[in-house]
Amino acid sequence: MIGRVLPPLPRTARPTLGAGRHLVERNALFFRGHVLVILGGFFEALFYLLSIGIGVSDLVGDVEGPGGKTLEYTEFVAPAMLAASAMNGAVMESFNIMAKLHLSKAYEAVLATPITIRDIAVGEITWSLMRGGAYSAAFLAVMASLGLVSSWWAVLALPAALLVGFTFAALGLAAVSVIRGWQDFEWVMTAVLPMFLFSGTFAPLSTYPDPVAWLARAMPLYHGVSLLRGLTTGAVSGVLLVHLLYLVLLGVAAFWVATRRLEANLLT
Amino acid sequence: MRTALPAMEYWLLRNRRYWRTQLSAMTVGPVLYLAALGLGVGSLVDDNVGADGVQGVDYLAFIAPGLLAVTAMQQGFEESSWPVIGALRWWGSYPAQQVTSLRTRDVLTGHLLYVTVKLTAAVTVFTAIAALFGAFDSAWVLAAAPASVLCGVAHAAPIAAFSITRRVEMSIAAFYRFVILPTSLFSGAFFPISQLPAGLEQVAYVTPLWHGVDLCRDLALGEATFAASLGHVAYLALWAVGGYLLALRLYARRLAP
Amino acid sequence: MSATRDEASTQEGSTALGAAPALVSARGLVKAFGEGDKRRVAVDGIDVEVLEGEAFGFLGPNGAGKSSTMRMIGCTSPATGGTLRVLGLDPATDGPAIRAGLGVVPQEDSLDGELTVRDNLVIYGRYFGLPWKACRSRADELLEFVQLSDRSDSRVDTLSGGMKRRLTIARALVNNPRMVLLDEPTTGLDPQARHVVWERLFQLKRSGVTLILTTHYMDEAEQLCDRLVVMDAGRIAAGGSPRELIAAHCTREVVEARPADGETARPAEVLASLAERIEVLPDRILLYTDSGDDTAAAVTHHHELDLASVLVRRASLEDVFLRLTGRTLVD
Numbered sequence: 001m002i003g004r005v006l007p008p009l010p011r012t013a014r015p016t017l018g019a020g021r022h023l024v025e026r027n028a029l030f031f032r033g034h035v036l037v038i039l040g041g042f043f044e045a046l047f048y049l050l051s052i053g054i055g056v057s058d059l060v061g062d063v064e065g066p067g068g069k070t071l072e073y074t075e076f077v078a079p080a081m082l083a084a085s086a087m088n089g090a091v092m093e094s095f096n097i098m099a100k101l102h103l104s105k106a107y108e109a110v111l112a113t114p115i116t117i118r119d120i121a122v123g124e125i126t127w128s129l130m131r132g133g134a135y136s137a138a139f140l141a142v143m144a145s146l147g148l149v150s151s152w153w154a155v156l157a158l159p160a161a162l163l164v165g166f167t168f169a170a171l172g173l174a175a176v177s178v179i180r181g182w183q184d185f186e187w188v189m190t191a192v193l194p195m196f197l198f199s200g201t202f203a204p205l206s207t208y209p210d211p212v213a214w215l216a217r218a219m220p221l222y223h224g225v226s227l228l229r230g231l232t233t234g235a236v237s238g239v240l241l242v243h244l245l246y247l248v249l250l251g252v253a254a255f256w257v258a259t260r261r262l263e264a265n266l267l268t
Numbered sequence: 269m270r271t272a273l274p275a276m277e278y279w280l281l282r283n284r285r286y287w288r289t290q291l292s293a294m295t296v297g298p299v300l301y302l303a304a305l306g307l308g309v310g311s312l313v314d315d316n317v318g319a320d321g322v323q324g325v326d327y328l329a330f331i332a333p334g335l336l337a338v339t340a341m342q343q344g345f346e347e348s349s350w351p352v353i354g355a356l357r358w359w360g361s362y363p364a365q366q367v368t369s370l371r372t373r374d375v376l377t378g379h380l381l382y383v384t385v386k387l388t389a390a391v392t393v394f395t396a397i398a399a400l401f402g403a404f405d406s407a408w409v410l411a412a413a414p415a416s417v418l419c420g421v422a423h424a425a426p427i428a429a430f431s432i433t434r435r436v437e438m439s440i441a442a443f444y445r446f447v448i449l450p451t452s453l454f455s456g457a458f459f460p461i462s463q464l465p466a467g468l469e470q471v472a473y474v475t476p477l478w479h480g481v482d483l484c485r486d487l488a489l490g491e492a493t494f495a496a497s498l499g500h501v502a503y504l505a506l507w508a509v510g511g512y513l514l515a516l517r518l519y520a521r522r523l524a525p
Numbered sequence: 526m527s528a529t530r531d532e533a534s535t536q537e538g539s540t541a542l543g544a545a546p547a548l549v550s551a552r553g554l555v556k557a558f559g560e561g562d563k564r565r566v567a568v569d570g571i572d573v574e575v576l577e578g579e580a581f582g583f584l585g586p587n588g589a590g591k592s593s594t595m596r597m598i599g600c601t602s603p604a605t606g607g608t609l610r611v612l613g614l615d616p617a618t619d620g621p622a623i624r625a626g627l628g629v630v631p632q633e634d635s636l637d638g639e640l641t642v643r644d645n646l647v648i649y650g651r652y653f654g655l656p657w658k659a660c661r662s663r664a665d666e667l668l669e670f671v672q673l674s675d676r677s678d679s680r681v682d683t684l685s686g687g688m689k690r691r692l693t694i695a696r697a698l699v700n701n702p703r704m705v706l707l708d709e710p711t712t713g714l715d716p717q718a719r720h721v722v723w724e725r726l727f728q729l730k731r732s733g734v735t736l737i738l739t740t741h742y743m744d745e746a747e748q749l750c751d752r753l754v755v756m757d758a759g760r761i762a763a764g765g766s767p768r769e770l771i772a773a774h775c776t777r778e779v780v781e782a783r784p785a786d787g788e789t790a791r792p793a794e795v796l797a798s799l800a801e802r803i804e805v806l807p808d809r810i811l812l813y814t815d816s817g818d819d820t821a822a823a824v825t826h827h828h829e830l831d832l833a834s835v836l837v838r839r840a841s842l843e844d845v846f847l848r849l850t851g852r853t854l855v856d
């Protein structure tokens with residue numbers, strides 16, 4: 001065939017199962033040159049934790065944790081930071097996906113290969129989880145070394161953090177696939193800040209006015225924070241299953257919306 | 269300075285379309301932070317150490333001026349980092365300004381003037397909102413707002429100098445994570461730096477942000493002394509002018525034909 | 526290349542084509558965008574058959590529906606109506622399998638601006654499921670093929686338009702495709718860059734790869750295509766080899782007369798009787814004739830007409846298009 005111009009390739013080019021992993025490889029190729037950015041995500045959470053541990057914790061003293069347990073303030077905030085960093089990581093990734101969708105034609109080129117929209121969604125979310133998972137693991141290690149983990153249940157905090165990452169990665173992808181452009185993306189970012197500040201992250205829900213507390217309960221980050229806080233402090237009860245279920249259902253629904261919308265947008 | 273006005277007007281025009289988004293970002297951010305930290309965490313702090321437990325005041329009164337200075341620094345960063353790279357490479361604003369009668373100095377000065385305008389708007393909005401939260405007791409807070417503008421410029425000028433030399437925009441993200449964020453967190457805005465471990469406390473004294481925070485806080489609480497304030501202002505001015513002169517040299521090198 | 530060799534290869538080609546399987550076969554293919562009031566028909570029921578080993582062209586002006594057709598063939602855009610089979614399969618159900626055998630050069634470069642030149646090819650090979658090692662060696666071969674080896678570690682944003690186009694072509698070859706779709710491969714390139722691209726495409730074609738390309742340049746269609754269809758407003762106006770199309774819709778030669786004052790209406794009246802057919806364009810008059818020199822002589826004989834230039838040329842696809850649609854290809 002093409003032999004006179006180029007040496008022939010064996011015809012192995014065939015759609016493979018789990019082709020989404022090639023999108024992970026693409027991101028790894030890119031970030032190979034940007035190690036500092038990758039590290040940055042971890043340090044961001046670490047800086048927050050240290051500033052609270054060194055400074056604010058002394059001012060706040062002890063707070064009431066889940067199940068009425070008395071916690072040092074740092075113990076109280078650390079799992080919330082873990083959940084928030086899983087969320088932030090996923091949101092940062094959806095920022096990158098946004099750029100690929102609206103600024104470059106990156107996905108159009110990908111779709112000309114055997115890769116499908118589903119593969120793209122799976123691949124981008126997997127990448128997001130791998131990155132977020134690495135941060136979470138490192139963060140948990142720091143927590144353990146600072147004595148902020150008081151139960152073996154904390155072992156489950158890593159998969160739980162991954163779940164939080166999945167839910168937000170799927171939500172991010174769905175948001176990116178629904179909105180029209182950068183102007184709308186501002187609103188997505190605007191939604192993230194109140195969620196970060198008011199999901200029982202820095203103070204127990206009991207200190208909020210009632211309406212704010214109820215709003216917080218509807219937010220996915222609240223469930224992530226509660227789940228992780230229950231695990232790292234060992235205050236495990238059936239309620240954690242509710243948080244778990246909420247995150248799973250929301251994540252799956254968002255994933256479904258995202259693939260639907262991407263198909264409608266990209267396959268015109 | 270007058271010759272730089274067209275460059276400033278360019279930036280104002282460019283951002284005119286987004287003023288609503290920008291104004292809401294300027295408003296929503298401070299409201300949320302003051303509510304979450306000043307009121308939320310504040311109630312925990314006050315329960316623990318008493319209503320005058322943090323340097324003699326409640327937590328809201330303590331962090332409001334700190335947040336003012338931090339807001340100014342972050343705004344200064346926001347407007348003199350990405351936009352510098354964008355103006356140079358994505359939007360072609362700098363190259364376009366250069367082929368007019370504007371000199372390199374005007375291009376830089378115009379941009380920084382715009383940053384100053386933006387900063388003034390942001391700190392005004394912040395001060396008003398914090399006042400509504402009941403964070404200020406003293407009319408001296410009216411002096412804290414301009415002080416925070418100086419703090420913002422003291423950061424914006426050297427950051428513009430840094431940004432003009434960057435070739436990959438990724439390094440701006442890294443700069444935020446490794447410089448701006450830790451500075452925000454450890455320069456006395458959220459807790460007194462006396463709580464920092466020995467070595468770090470000295471580092472905090474060197475950062476312009478700490479001087480901005482301390483200046484704003486003393487003014488807002490009506491506790492400023494002339495000598496200390498003058499010292500802070502001089503130090504911040506040193507960063508602003510030094511950063512400007514450095515940026516001038518680096519702009520000249522980068523924008524050279 | 527001599528005329529006889531040209532002739533011979535065409536004949537050889539057509540016998541071979543007779544037996545070749547159809548890689549694309551479309552019947553009544555329709556593509557519409559939007560619904561209700563906003564509905565716009567981009568492709569309006571076309572029939573196309575592309576055989577293995579040939580170079581097939583869609584010639585038409587902007588908005589004719591070329592890209593829409595190409596994207597349906599490339600299985601990245603579902604057809605609205607009609608039937609389409611590509612590589613013997615149905616795009617609606619076998620998209621990934623079909624795309625595995627295709628190379629696509631889209632109208633707008635869609636290179637990954639964040640990766641280096643070489644990584645663009647390597648990762649694209651991965652998308653096709655090729656092993657890393659094969660991707661790397663393939664990338665190096667292809668960079669050689671499109672003469673970009675010296676830029677292999679540059680970021681894509683630093684390449685010129687012509688280089689990006691060549692890189693996109695290299696990328697389309699990563700999976701050793703049976704068929705390559707090229708949507709306006711040389712639009713926007715300077716003449717030199719165009720010739721480099723043509724030369725590479727010619728080599729590909731000679732090595733037996735089936736090519737489908739769209740263009741609004743008649744010289745490109747004449748150079749590269751064995752067979753082409755003229756497309757306008759979503760429909761196919763005519764089809765055949767460039768030679769057949771010219772023979773069927775045109776005279777052998779064309780005389781172009783350009784009035785000095787740019788006013789064409791009156792000279793057109795005077796010249797009308799000198800040729801089989803004339804076309805009046807805003808700035809010149811075309812006279813279709815089988816003997817260009819005689820007609821040109823007759824034209825220059827009209828001393829009362831102030832003509833800036835009179836020239837004779839062979840009829841081209843441009844003329845075919847003008848005849849079929851009453852419009853010029855490139856405006």
Ligand SMILES: Nc1ncnc2c1ncn2[C@@H]1O[C@H](COP(=O)(O)OP(=O)(O)O)[C@@H](O)[C@H]1O
Binds near residue numbers: 566590591592594
């Ligand atoms: N994604 C789309 N949405 C709506 N209309 C489209 C879209 N793509 C193409 N069209 C319309 O379809 C027609 C044919 O376009 P196209 O196939 O790109 O033509 P060509 O490639 O020949 O220039 C044009 O009128 C164009 O505006």
Ligand SMILES: [Mg+2]
Binds near residue numbers: 588591632708
């Ligand atoms: Mg087109």
